[in-house]
Amino acid sequence: MRRLLRSLLGLIAAVILVLSLASLEACTTMGSAAAGPRLERLVKSPQWDGKQFENPEPLWNDWGRMVKDAFKSRAAGSPEEPLPVIDTDPKLFETAPETGLRVTWLGHSTLLLEIDGKRFMTDPMFGERASPVSWAGPKRWYPPPLPLDQVPQLDAVLFSHDHYDHLDHATVVRMKDWDTTFLVPLGVGAHLEGWGVPPERIVELDWWEEHRIGELTLTCVPARHASGRGVLDRNKTLWAGWTFGGPEHRVYFSGDTGLFSQMKTIGERLGPFDLTLIEAGAYGAAWPDWHIGPEQAVLAHTWMRGEVFMPIHWGLFNLALHGWTAPVERSVAAAEKAGVAIAVPRPGGSFEPARLPELERWWPEVEYADAREDPIISTGVEIKPGLMRTVPAATQP
Numbered sequence: 001m002r003r004l005l006r007s008l009l010g011l012i013a014a015v016i017l018v019l020s021l022a023s024l025e026a027c028t029t030m031g032s033a034a035a036g037p038r039l040e041r042l043v044k045s046p047q048w049d050g051k052q053f054e055n056p057e058p059l060w061n062d063w064g065r066m067v068k069d070a071f072k073s074r075a076a077g078s079p080e081e082p083l084p085v086i087d088t089d090p091k092l093f094e095t096a097p098e099t100g101l102r103v104t105w106l107g108h109s110t111l112l113l114e115i116d117g118k119r120f121m122t123d124p125m126f127g128e129r130a131s132p133v134s135w136a137g138p139k140r141w142y143p144p145p146l147p148l149d150q151v152p153q154l155d156a157v158l159f160s161h162d163h164y165d166h167l168d169h170a171t172v173v174r175m176k177d178w179d180t181t182f183l184v185p186l187g188v189g190a191h192l193e194g195w196g197v198p199p200e201r202i203v204e205l206d207w208w209e210e211h212r213i214g215e216l217t218l219t220c221v222p223a224r225h226a227s228g229r230g231v232l233d234r235n236k237t238l239w240a241g242w243t244f245g246g247p248e249h250r251v252y253f254s255g256d257t258g259l260f261s262q263m264k265t266i267g268e269r270l271g272p273f274d275l276t277l278i279e280a281g282a283y284g285a286a287w288p289d290w291h292i293g294p295e296q297a298v299l300a301h302t303w304m305r306g307e308v309f310m311p312i313h314w315g316l317f318n319l320a321l322h323g324w325t326a327p328v329e330r331s332v333a334a335a336e337k338a339g340v341a342i343a344v345p346r347p348g349g350s351f352e353p354a355r356l357p358e359l360e361r362w363w364p365e366v367e368y369a370d371a372r373e374d375p376i377i378s379t380g381v382e383i384k385p386g387l388m389r390t391v392p393a394a395t396q397p
Contacts, residue, residue, distance in 0.1 A: 029132045029169040030229045031162065031191030033236065038204065042186045045206050045238070052235035053186075055224050057260050057289070057380040065286035075323035076366050079141055083315075084362050086348035088146035093119070099354035101249040101274055106145050107316035107347045109166060109255070111277060116246030118155045118216050122253050122277075123166040124148075124175065130165035130317055132229065138165070138317040145348025148174055155213050156181040160255025161227045161239035162188050165317060169195060183211060185220060187237030191229075207240060217245040221266050223257035224289060224378075243270045252304050254278040256313065258289035259296040259378035264303045272305035275343075275353045281314025281327035283376045291320075293376025294330035298338050299383070308353040309335060310343045315363075323368035330371055332359070 109123040131137020176196040205220035228234040314327035335342035
């Protein structure tokens with residue numbers, strides 16, 4: 001009996017230790033709340049309602065359908081075979097792109113963008129999991145095609161918001177001493193500063209605010225999404241997209257977003273764009289305003305007055321119930337139907353939009369639900385008849 005009791009007590013102690021270590025790790029990776037001057041500036045934002053940040057159009061959720069979908073049989077959410085990833089050659093960046101614009105996709109929303117003599121990285125995600133802990137949560141399907149210690153000198157690193165698949169604690173800690181500028185939406189700077197990034201290297205912007213690097217203008221633009229890294233900090237930091245306006249080229253990066261009417265304004269004010277980088281993955285019909293979905297991504301590209309469209313936010317993590325190839329399959333189909341030029345490089349691959357390569361279907365054929373079976377239609381957006389139907393007003397918030 002005593003031996004059993006000692007074993008039980010030992011097991012309880014081990015569980016407590018594991019939970020304590022997990023809690024400590026989570027507390028660190030969750031980041032810090034804005035305080036002092038950061039908080040003072042944050043609460044003056046037109047997007048702040050007194051308690052949290054608000055969207056240009058509210059997010060609508062079909063809670064009943066979410067429950068039903070959770071019990072449905074799932075499509076293949078992850079690859080069954082290794083993907084044909086390209087090991088990005090660091091020597092590539094020793095020579096500037098001949099056309100002045102080149103993009104290298106490192107998976108999900110992590111891109112290395114070379115534009116008009118400047119070099120940027122968006123939402124660097126080099127960690128193993130999109131999670132507050134290292135032992136659980138969505139795990140990446142392949143190592144970074146370009147190791148972090150081989151990333152060339154950057155003029156700036158840009159973050160769209162503080163969700164774990166976009167703002168990775170382990171990555172930021174490894175980048176904190178880099179001689180570069182970190183651009184973030186309001187409130188996100190507190191996370192970076194808490195993880196060791198010098199405050200003088202952090203630039204926090206509200207929607208429509210700009211930051212210049214040489215002749216190139218970086219603009220923080222609206223998005224329709226949310227933020228938060230824990231239970232109590234929902235929407236306490238801002239989310240955003242970014243535009244890159246150089247002397248010769250313009251690029252739009254969506255971050256995470258649902259479709260919303262101000263996308264037209266972005267296109268009118270800051271476009272046309274040589275390249276649009278718009279998220280097309282991790283969507284669900286029960287939560288159509290959180291992520292734009294493939295067909296609406298193509299529509300947004302046209303609103304942006306874009307030349308070449310590249311679907312992002314797919315191909316690295318299993319974050320939704322759809323099949324893992326569905327975002328790219330549906331993006332290609334929608335682009336072809338709309339007559340839109342589309343680029344789908346392999347992970348680790350690079351291309352110059354002015355010399356767009358022929359589309360290579362490097363992903364396998366996997367069964368997926370198309371736009372007719374699983375339509376993603378954001379609420380509250382006026383769309384011209386024939387382009388895309390909207391959710392009936394009676395079902396909208």
